[in-house]
Amino acid sequence: MDPELRAAIGRIARVPQLLVACDYDGTLAPIVEDPSKAVPLHESVAAVRALAALPQTSVAVVSGRALRDLAALSRLPSEVHLVGSHGSEFDIGFVERLSPELISVRTRLRNELREIAAAHPGVRLERKPASVAVHTRGVPPQIAAQAVEAVRNGPATWDGVTVTQGKEVIELSVVATHKGTAVDQLRTQLAASAVLFIGDDVTDENAFGNLHGPDVGIKIGPGETKAHYRVAEPIEAARALGLLLETRRHWLFGERAVPIERHSMLANGRTVALLTPEAKVTWLCHPKPDSSAIFADLVGGSPAGHFSVAPEREGIPLGQRYRSGTMTVETRWSGLTVTDWLDRPSRDDVPSGSTVISGDSTLIRVLTGTGRVRLEFAPRPEFGQVAVQLQPLGDGLLVLGSNEPVALYSPGVQWQVTNDGGYETAKAVVDLSAAGGQITCELRFGTHSLEHHRVPVHERQAIAEQPWKDWVASLRLPQTARDLVARSALTLRGLCHEATGSILAAATTSLPEELGGVRNWDYRYCWLRDAAMTARVLVDLGSIEEAEGLLRWVDGCVERTGGHPERLHPLYTVDGYELGAEAVIDTLPGYAGSRPVRVGNLANHQLQLDVFGPIADLIAAVADARGSVRETEWRVLENMVEAVRRRWHEPDHGIWEARLPPRHHIFSKVMCWMTVDRALHVIRQHGDGDRPEWVELRDRIGANVLEHGWHDGVEAYSVAYGDEDMDASSLWIGLSGLLAGDDPRFLSTVLKIEADLRSGPVVYRYHWDDGLPGREGGFHICTAWLIEAYLRTGRRTDAEELFAQMIDTAGPTGLLPEQYDPLAERGLGNHPQAYSHLGLIRCALLLDNMLKV
Numbered sequence: 001m002d003p004e005l006r007a008a009i010g011r012i013a014r015v016p017q018l019l020v021a022c023d024y025d026g027t028l029a030p031i032v033e034d035p036s037k038a039v040p041l042h043e044s045v046a047a048v049r050a051l052a053a054l055p056q057t058s059v060a061v062v063s064g065r066a067l068r069d070l071a072a073l074s075r076l077p078s079e080v081h082l083v084g085s086h087g088s089e090f091d092i093g094f095v096e097r098l099s100p101e102l103i104s105v106r107t108r109l110r111n112e113l114r115e116i117a118a119a120h121p122g123v124r125l126e127r128k129p130a131s132v133a134v135h136t137r138g139v140p141p142q143i144a145a146q147a148v149e150a151v152r153n154g155p156a157t158w159d160g161v162t163v164t165q166g167k168e169v170i171e172l173s174v175v176a177t178h179k180g181t182a183v184d185q186l187r188t189q190l191a192a193s194a195v196l197f198i199g200d201d202v203t204d205e206n207a208f209g210n211l212h213g214p215d216v217g218i219k220i221g222p223g224e225t226k227a228h229y230r231v232a233e234p235i236e237a238a239r240a241l242g243l244l245l246e247t248r249r250h251w252l253f254g255e256r257a258v259p260i261e262r263h264s265m266l267a268n269g270r271t272v273a274l275l276t277p278e279a280k281v282t283w284l285c286h287p288k289p290d291s292s293a294i295f296a297d298l299v300g301g302s303p304a305g306h307f308s309v310a311p312e313r314e315g316i317p318l319g320q321r322y323r324s325g326t327m328t329v330e331t332r333w334s335g336l337t338v339t340d341w342l343d344r345p346s347r348d349d350v351p352s353g354s355t356v357i358s359g360d361s362t363l364i365r366v367l368t369g370t371g372r373v374r375l376e377f378a379p380r381p382e383f384g385q386v387a388v389q390l391q392p393l394g395d396g397l398l399v400l401g402s403n404e405p406v407a408l409y410s411p412g413v414q415w416q417v418t419n420d421g422g423y424e425t426a427k428a429v430v431d432l433s434a435a436g437g438q439i440t441c442e443l444r445f446g447t448h449s450l451e452h453h454r455v456p457v458h459e460r461q462a463i464a465e466q467p468w469k470d471w472v473a474s475l476r477l478p479q480t481a482r483d484l485v486a487r488s489a490l491t492l493r494g495l496c497h498e499a500t501g502s503i504l505a506a507a508t509t510s511l512p513e514e515l516g517g518v519r520n521w522d523y524r525y526c527w528l529r530d531a532a533m534t535a536r537v538l539v540d541l542g543s544i545e546e547a548e549g550l551l552r553w554v555d556g557c558v559e560r561t562g563g564h565p566e567r568l569h570p571l572y573t574v575d576g577y578e579l580g581a582e583a584v585i586d587t588l589p590g591y592a593g594s595r596p597v598r599v600g601n602l603a604n605h606q607l608q609l610d611v612f613g614p615i616a617d618l619i620a621a622v623a624d625a626r627g628s629v630r631e632t633e634w635r636v637l638e639n640m641v642e643a644v645r646r647r648w649h650e651p652d653h654g655i656w657e658a659r660l661p662p663r664h665h666i667f668s669k670v671m672c673w674m675t676v677d678r679a680l681h682v683i684r685q686h687g688d689g690d691r692p693e694w695v696e697l698r699d700r701i702g703a704n705v706l707e708h709g710w711h712d713g714v715e716a717y718s719v720a721y722g723d724e725d726m727d728a729s730s731l732w733i734g735l736s737g738l739l740a741g742d743d744p745r746f747l748s749t750v751l752k753i754e755a756d757l758r759s760g761p762v763v764y765r766y767h768w769d770d771g772l773p774g775r776e777g778g779f780h781i782c783t784a785w786l787i788e789a790y791l792r793t794g795r796r797t798d799a800e801e802l803f804a805q806m807i808d809t810a811g812p813t814g815l816l817p818e819q820y821d822p823l824a825e826r827g828l829g830n831h832p833q834a835y836s837h838l839g840l841i842r843c844a845l846l847l848d849n850m851l852k853v
Helices: 003-012 042-053 067-074 092-097 100-119 141-153 179-190 202-210 234-253 457-473 482-494 528-541 545-559 609-626 631-647 666-686 692-708 728-735 744-757 780-792 796-807 834-847
Strands: 018-022 057-062 080-083 124-127 131-135 162-166 169-173 194-199 216-220 229-231 264-267 272-275 281-285 293-295 306-311 319-322 329-333 336-343 362-369 372-378 389-393 396-400 406-409 416-420 423-431 438-445 819-821 826-828
Touching (some): 003 194, 003 216, 003 229, 003 234, 003 416, 018 042, 018 179, 018 234, 042 080, 042 234, 057 179, 067 080, 080 179, 100 131, 100 141, 131 141, 141 169, 162 202, 179 194, 179 202, 194 202, 194 234, 229 234, 264 336, 264 482, 272 336, 306 362, 336 457, 362 457, 457 482, 482 528, 482 834, 528 609, 528 834, 545 631, 609 631, 609 666, 631 666, 666 728, 728 744, 728 780, 780 796
Parallel strands (some): 018 057, 018 194, 194 216, 216 229
Antiparallel strands (some): 131 169, 272 281, 281 293, 306 372, 319 329, 336 362, 362 438, 372 423, 389 396, 396 406, 406 438, 416 423, 819 826
């Protein structure tokens, strides 16, 4: 196939709403002498049927034949729209809508053409509801010419008659339409983003002429045409439809989707990247983790950008692992090891004369072994919205056309650059034996330098890994699941943005809570609640650096409220500023076809009164660990209490951010109580005594939630005041310390949540209607809360059993996404998720008796 046509099909296959329209005779069916025997090609029918069955895809056959004849001959399913008589018939009953005047003209037309046909032997008439076609196929040329001349000089000149000339046919209609207007009408009715039209006849030129923008027209056979692409015969058109089907199916449903939990994360304190088990870089945002992605294969398939390395002979890797105590990942095949890490250049590391910006990230990939290796480099900045050019130069490639310079330093690699739909991809095959057993690729951001680095790559790896190793060595790790806790701690550390102190909720956007569903959210931001809980568990492990950085960041957010801490948003960008509007990237198909792919999060505008509690709890933990409280932390603590004082009595949207009207959520009220309770702890242990007004506020909130949150009907604390539905977050009535572990009300709540929300190794958030379609998996953080509740209520054996089930759901390198589907036995949601890993760590510490229950 013509490479340009292949590229055009690749582009149009990825539009949100696609209309595929084609002619019948000479397109779906080859031209035959007897029109009544024009049978469509099997290959074309198969492609058309399959395309019509796809979501967001409409198919139409637009023919000059009468609609009744077209339906009888094609025998296409009802999903395929049939348009007859060059667009004058969109349904069988059309003729009934002709006015009496037009019916009179049609009658005169039929009578006149019957006389012309009788005078020219072999000429055949085809009567249609609004027209008559005069066929001259098979008629001697001289007679055919005379018949056409008689038609043109006769009824074709009448007022109100529209003439359409085709191959050996001339049609006269009392309705002024043609295939172009028919396609336009279909485009409007079906809200199509783009149209692909295939035809062979002169009459199809009207359709080709009306195409515009991303539309694609394909002409079959020779002759002048307004179409931009051409194939020789109908079977080639069938191949084009087959390619469209394959490409669009992949776009809609995703290419082979690697299970979410099997991805490994790279991190360097600046940004993060994800690797598949086959060493494909499938996700990387730059310059920050909430920036646009340069590799978005994870939610868009290969066309959205990736960086792949694999043996030429292919095959599944022997395994993938983190180097102990680091964020460096090794992927191994027989004869090939790929070592990946994210580096950050320091001033001493910058190559001489280069324009590398200190603090920018560098993705380093070291290939060692003896075999032949295939490499494919496909950068797609701005989630694939910006087409870039790749220029081979010296020891690598320059990425041209994006806002920021990017270079791939890859000495010894001979790249071949190809263009697919306006996007350039570089491919290469490297013989590692001939290259001395090792090749290094460095994706350098913020520079076009392809100079050799002064520091050997093995030394740079050691320099990059040492801070991670030192940090892990400083932690107080439990004996319970020790290695998994260490990996979880490193993961949480990797979600910390060192430059600002903020902490990501997760590394990704739009990984689905239900495969194929719409519950796809952007978690690449700093939620006050999630971040405080993350920092708190790191304090429990013996590291307060992350908590101190986060609290400075929170202080900045509070300061920007202008003295109104109660106006804090639930989440912010990593820089501590308000998010832009939530948007959808409709050119991306989503992970395994789960759309939409979102950027931003509407929860930014919700009222979530629970956010103050985890921050106060974090300050108390830091103060106890350090033995003192800093001025900025006092300021944050007092602001948290003041925010609660002003708004604790209001309904809010709650922890789960349901897009429903506010309610009096139990969890939010408990967190307001915990804010003041922890503040009192800090003031008593590290301050100047007591605050009677705080004591009164705490006790008033506690009494309110204990009285109004209890539901007599379900004999438990439910999701919100007056609601009988259960919610896992209500476990915090006891986890916070508001109720004792042996309080009958807490015991009853635990049993009710266990009965309603636990399913094997998972605990669901809730089963109440949150206003969104579909279902979701069990939440790892909710599972962790139930484990803690088991321990608080004396059910240690149940806690140990559920914890063992929980850790069995982790991926091969120890990472956890947000959720787990116990039926499909696979992870769901964004990955890796801070909630999941902090829950795992806290449970291990509690099981190891390193924390008080």
